[in-house]
Amino acid sequence: MIPAREEAKRLLDLALRATRADGCTVLLSGHDGGHVRFARGEPTTAGVTLGFRLTVRCSFGSRSGVFTTSQLGPDSIESAVRSAEALGRFAPEDPEFLPPPGPQTYLPVEGWSSSTAECDPARRAGLVRAFLEGVGGRGVAAGLCDTAAHFSAIASSSGLFGWHRGTNASLAGTARTEDGAGSGWAGAVATTLEPLDARALGSIAAEKAAASRSPQSLPPGRYTVVLEPAAVADLLPFLPPVLDARRTDEGRTPFSRQGGAGAPGDRVMAAGVTLRSDPAAASAPSIPFDAEGSAYGKTVWVEAGVLKDLWTSRYWARKTGAAHLPAPASFLMGGGPDSIESMVQKTSRGLLVTRFWYIRLVDPQTLLLTGLTRDGLFLIEKGRITGSVRNFRFNESPLAVLAKADMIGRARRFGAGSDRGGLVIEAPPVRSHEFNFTSTSEAV
Numbered sequence: 080m081i082p083a084r085e086e087a088k089r090l091l092d093l094a095l096r097a098t099r100a101d102g103c104t105v106l107l108s109g110h111d112g113g114h115v116r117f118a119r120g121e122p123t124t125a126g127v128t129l130g131f132r133l134t135v136r137c138s139f140g141s142r143s144g145v146f147t148t149s150q151l152g153p154d155s156i157e158s159a160v161r162s163a164e165a166l167g168r169f170a171p172e173d174p175e176f177l178p179p180p181g182p183q184t185y186l187p188v189e190g191w192s193s194s195t196a197e198c199d200p201a202r203r204a205g206l207v208r209a210f211l212e213g214v215g216g217r218g219v220a221a222g223l224c225d226t227a228a229h230f231s232a233i234a235s236s237s238g239l240f241g242w243h244r245g246t247n248a249s250l251a252g253t254a255r256t257e258d259g260a261g262s263g264w265a266g267a268v269a270t271t272l273e274p275l276d277a278r279a280l281g282s283i284a285a286e287k288a289a290a291s292r293s294p295q296s297l298p299p300g301r302y303t304v305v306l307e308p309a310a311v312a313d314l315l316p317f318l319p320p321v322l323d324a325r326r327t328d329e330g331r332t333p334f335s336r337q338g339g340a341g342a343p344g345d346r347v348m349a350a351g352v353t354l355r356s357d358p359a360a361a362s363a364p365s366i367p368f369d370a371e372g373s374a375y376g377k378t379v380w381v382e383a384g385v386l387k388d389l390w391t392s393r394y395w396a397r398k399t400g401a402a403h404l405p406a407p408a409s410f411l412m413g414g415g416p417d418s419i420e421s422m423v424q425k426t427s428r429g430l431l432v433t434r435f436w437y438i439r440l441v442d443p444q445t446l447l448l449t450g451l452t453r454d455g456l457f458l459i460e461k462g463r464i465t466g467s468v469r470n471f472r473f474n475e476s477p478l479a480v481l482a483k484a485d486m487i488g489r490a491r492r493f494g495a496g497s498d499r500g501g502l503v504i505e506a507p508p509v510r511s512h513e514f515n516f517t518s519t520s521e522a523v
Contacts, residue, residue: 080111080129081109081111081196081228081229081230081244082109082230084232084242087107087230087232087242088232088234088240088242090107090133090151090156090232091105091107091232091233091234091240092234093153093156093157094133094135094156094157094159094160094234095234095235095236097156097157097160097161098135098137098160098164098236099164100137100138100139100163100164100167100236101138101139101140101178102137102138102178102179102235102236102237103135103136103137103138103160103163103179103235103236104135104136104179104233104234104235104236104239104371104372105133105134105135105136105233105234105235106132106133106134106231106232106233106370107131107132107133107134107151107231107232107233108131108132108229108230108231108232109129109130109131109132109229109230110128110129110130110227110228110229110230111127111128111129111196111227111228111229112127112128112225112226112227112228112229113125113126113127113128113198113199113200113203113225113226113227114126114128114203114223114224114225114226115200115203115204115206115207115223115224116221116222116223117207117210117211117220117221117222117223117224117252118220118221119219119221120211120214120219120220121211122204122207125200125203125204127200128227130149131149131151132147132148132149133147133148133149133150133151133156133159134146134147135147135159135160135162135163136163137160137163137164137166137167138167138176138178139164139167139168140172140176141172141173141174141176142167142168142169142170142171142172142173142176143167143170143173143176144162144163144164144165144166144167144168144169144170145163145166146159146160146162146163146166147159175394177393177394177397178237179235179236179237179239179371179372180235180237180239180371180372180373180393181237181238181239182237182238182239182240183239183241183368183372183373183374184374185241185243185367185368185374185375186358186359186367186374186375186376186377187359187367188243188245188358188359188364188365188366188367189359189361189364190243190244190245190246190270190364190365191228191244191245191246191270192246192248192270192271192272194271194272194273195226195227195228195246195247195248195270195271195272196228196246198226198248198272202272203224203225203226206224206250206272206275206277207222207224207250207277208277209277209278209281210222210224210250210252210277210278210280210281210284211281212278212281213277213278213279213280213281213282213283213284213285214252214254214281214282214284214285215281215282215285217254217256217285217286217288217289218254218255218256218257218261218263218285218288218289219254219255219257220252220253220254220255220281220284220285221252221253221255222250222251222252222253222266223249223250223251223252224249224250224277225247225248225249225250226246226247226248226249226272227246227247228244228245228246229244229245229246229247230242230243230244230245231243231244231366231368233368233370233372235372239372241367241368241372241374243366243367243368245270245364245365245366246270246271247268247269247270248268248269248270248271248272248275249266249267249268249269249275250266250267250275250277250280251264251265251266251267251280252264252265252266252280252281252284253284253454254281254284254285254287254288255288255523256288256289256292258292259523260292260293260523261287261288261289261290261291261292261467261523262287262288262291262453262454262455262523263283263284263285263286263287263288263289263290263291263433263454263455264284264287264309264433264434264453264454264455265280265281265283265284265287266280266309267280267491268492268493268494269492270364287433287454287455288455290455290457290464290467291454291455291456291457291467291523292467293466293467294456294466294467294468294469294470295458295466295467295468295469296468296469296519297458297468297469297471297519299471299516299517299518299519300515300516301512301513301514301515301516302428302429302430302513302514302516303426303428303429303430303459303510303511303512303513303514304429304430304431304432304510304511304512304514305419305422305423305426305429305430305431305432305459305508305509305510306432306480306508306509306510306511307419307431307432307433307434307508308488308490308491308493308506308507308508309433309434309493309506310432310433310434310435311412311506311507311508311509312491312493312494312504312506313434313435313436313438313450314435314438314448314477314480315410315412315477315504315506316410316502316504317438317440317446317448317477318354318410318446318477318478319390319406319407319410319502321333321334321443321446322334322380322388322389322390322407323389323390323391323406324389324390324391324392324395324399324401324404325391325392325395327342327389328395328399331443331444332443332444332446333347333444333445333446333476333478334347334386334389342386343386343387343388343389344385344386344387345385345386346384346385346386347381347384347385347386347478347482348381348384348478348481348482348484349384349481349482349483349484349485350383350384351383351384351415351484351485351486351487352381352383352384352412352413352481352484352487353379353381353382353383353412353413354379354380354381354410354411354412354413355377355378355379355380355411355413356375356377356378356380356407356408356409356410356411357377357378357409357411358375358408358409359377360409360411360505362490362492362505363409363411363492363494363503363504363505364503365408365409365503366408369405369406369408371393371405373393373403373405374405375405375407375408378390378404378407380407380410384482388404389404390404390405390406390407391403391404392405392406407502408502408503409502409503409504409505410502410503410504410505411490411503411504411505412490412505412506412507413487413490413507414487414488414489414490414505414507415486415487415488415489415507416487416488417486417487417488417508417510418488418489418508419431419488419508421486422486422488422508422510423459423462423463423464424462424463425462425486425510426459426462426510427460427461427462428459428460428461429459429510430456430457430458430459430468430514430516431455431456431457431458431459431464432452432456433452433453433454433455433456434452434453434454434455435450435451435452435453435473436450436451436453437450437451438450441474445476445478446476446477446478447474447475447476448473448474448475448476448477449472449473449474449517450472450473451470451471451472451473451520451522452470452471452473452520453470453522455467456468456469456470456471469519469520469521470519470520470521470522470523471516471517471518471519471520472516472517472518472519472520473514473515473516473517474515474517475514475515479513480509480511480514481509481511483511483512483513484509484510484511485510485511485512486509486510487507487508487509487510488507488508488509489507489508490505490506490507491505491506491507492504492505493505493506
């Protein structure tokens with residue numbers, strides 16, 4: 080059960096009153112949810128999860144200790160504080176230490192759905208049943224339905240207090256043809272259960288699986304690509320780490336100029352690309368504060384292809400005199416007027432990509448990634464999909480993909496939610512050019 084704001088504050092205050100440190104920050108978070116897994120066309124496991132985590136950071140001068148517990152009784156909280164203090168007294172001095180920030184003003188975030196928070200096993204099973212009915216006799220399916228309520232609360236000896244709660248519902252599955260020769264995927268994430276059209280998702284996965292059978296082999300090379308939203312969402316999480324002012328100033332990101340200075344104001348992507356963060360976005364709400372308690376605001380990182388801002392840690396802001404801007408908890412790519420169908424129709428020859436997997440960073444300086452296509456790769460010829468293609472490995476940078484984007488569609492939400500350790504993503508379909516596929520893969 081998710082505690083009320085007042086109960087969370089009471090627990091945090093217990094820890095703050097117990098400390099003898101020079102400074103103390105306490106973060107309390109938790110979740111209450113459940114899931115149903117399915118495989119070979121039937122449910123396999125189901126369960127519920129309820130967990131809490133209290134993290135105490137105590138500092139003495141520039142020495143800090145951190146201790147985490149899942150026990151929330153008064154004695155356990157005091158014991159956690161004493162352990163953090165003991166660690167802090169023996170920790171080495173931190174040359175980049177900063178005391179907790181003062182009181183903050185947080186954006187109001189509407190990310191709670193009572194129906195999702197109260198979702199029972201029967202309703203999750205019903206969503207799975209509808210997904211499997213959508214697949215029908217066209218294959219076998221495996222996947223996961225997950226619903227959860229979650230919260231985070233933070234307080235510090237400097238007078239800071241923040242509270243946030245939210246809900247997430249997700250359903251995703253892979254359909255395979257009976258002979259194992261074709262594979263398709265479909266999934267959705269939302270704050271509430273209502274937008275999850277489980278039957279439609281199952282049907283999409285089955286259709287892709289059937290269409291991906293008997294793939295032809297194409298030579299590796301550079302192709303025009305139509306990336307479905309899931310494929311774009313697979314690439315976007317690699318961008319926030321390089322939007323770091325410190326790494327950029329030190330010459331360690333693709334945005335670094337010669338000599339190590341940052342490059343806001345430079346054109347880095349196509350004119351149709353805008354990337355932003357907004358914890359209060361109705362379609363993709365996220366937590367309004369970071370692990371230090373600093374407030375997230377509405378931030379535009381890239382506007383019409385031009386780099387507008389870089390996130391700046393409190394330490395780097397103090398060192399350089401720049402404004403502090405926390406690393407994002409959400410990363411939202413603006414949508415456009417183009418549909419996937421229109422992208423296909425306007426492509427003389429290219430590939431339609433359902434999604435990627437097993438993505439790894441190759442070169443942080445250029446943000447070069449490698450990975451594989453998965454669950455449906457299709458050939459486009461003269462504005463039509465003419466068949467399936469054997470999967471490719473790629474070596475490509477999301478920056479290059481977005482720099483060569485010339486058509487963008489409606490964005491969709493992805494990601495489990497920032498309160499649960501994930502980046503909230505909104506991603507649209509994108510058409511881009513000269514995407515670098517380096518080798519073929521025999522995997523279905």
